[in-house]
Amino acid sequence: MKPITRVMPDVCVLLAHTGQMRLDDPEFIAHPYPTFATMRAQAPLQWDDDLQMFIALSHASAGAVLRHRSLGRIWEDFLPAAAYPALNLIHRHALLEMEPPEHTRLRRLVASAFARGHVERLRPRVVAFAAELANAVADAGSDGSPVDLLPIYAEPLPIAVIGSLLGVPVSDWHLLRPWSNAIVKMYEYGRSPATEQAAESAASEFAAYLRELATARRRNRGDDLISDLLRVQDEDGSKITDDELVATGILLLNAGHEATVNVTGNGLSALLQRPEQLAAVQNGISDPAVIALASEELVRFDGPLQLFERTATVDTTIHGVEIGAGQKVAALLGAANHDPDVFDKPEVMNVLRDPNPHLGFGVGIHFCLGAPLARVEIQTSLSTLIDRFPHIALVDVPQHNPEFVIRGLEQLPVTI
Helix, strand or coil, X not given: CCCCCCCCCCCCCCCCCCCCCCCCCHHHHHCCHHHHHHHHHHCCEEEECCCCEEEECCHHHHHHHHHCCCEECCCCCCCCHHHCHHHHHHHHCCHHHCCCCHHHHHHHHHHHHHCCXXXXXXXXXXXXXXXXXXXXXXXXXXXXXXXXXXXXXXCHHHHHHHHHHHCCXXXXXXXXXXXXXXXXXXXXXCCCHHHHHHHHHHHHHHHHHHHHHHHHHHHCCCCCHHHHHHXXXXXXXXXXXXXXXXXXXXXXXXXXXXXXXXXXXXXXXXXXXXXXXXXXXXXXXXXXXXXXXXXXXXXXXXXXXXXXXXXXXXXXXXXXXXXXXXXXXXXXXXXXXXXXXXXXXXXXXXXXXXXXXXXXXXXXXHCCCCHHHHHHHHHHHHHXXXXXXXXXXXXXXXXXXXXCCECXXXXXXXEC
């Protein structure tokens, strides 16, 4: 049992082992939110014996974990390090695994490159990509047969967007999804050796590919983000290193692609199971404000990322609980986004919910840099599909993948 040195009177006693959040239980993975509600009512910040870390379940405690400057992203190499050279390299140089001052410098460079109009440059392309994919859905379902929206619609859209953002040739877009899929499985608990080796191979291949792409862009600059990352420099004249460029490209794919696919999949599944909410979106399909609100609710209601780890750099007190230096603590985003102290009837989908201060894109210095582009994708994906297919319906309630941290569906079968 983890010793708790001090608990404020208004905080419930922490549990040595909740006995509730079972990552090996398919029922919990499929329906985690009732368990989160029970645990949150017991204490907003708890110790979990299985994960060997504190977990923040309330909106306030999760927000504090994400914002607190004594809690950082402290990268520790996958071990043995010799077995994971590519994975360790891309994480050592990744923005998400850095803290100031290194984080400040690299984020400023990446933000400066993003600020060169990439979201607006890509906006019409996102619309065109979504329309093209909707045509493919129409063709596949024209005879009334079921269509799995994940491989034909949800997955290709962010691949096309991220591929265009980075300047990856269309002929190579097919490489991106398998690389991303393999690498993000390293963020799950209880990984198999085969999963780890597949992730290392994917990281090595993707890193080598991006190095070649960067070499080509040095010779011939374009309007893509890789070219702009090579152009920008910090106020002291420093520029992005090759390793940082590679790590940034991989992070953009992994975070941008996986999140957007799973917001689309999880969100559409939930929406299509709620006729009154679907009708609200359909009635507001021509109103960008309605689509924007609905998209934020999709992120909140069944988000693509359930957990985000941080580590105490010094002895730190969060919500009256002392967390020792070196101890990990995680913001349980799925629980925070269903906190009844912040969201009215959080277990009910409300596509017109306003305000909606969900933590799906994070807060603090690690707030998602690609959030504006992700919102364009989610809104376009939702509005295009609902507008094009007014009679879209689920064939069956989809099943979630067995992973916990990255939450997504196995398939999304519909008729149109």
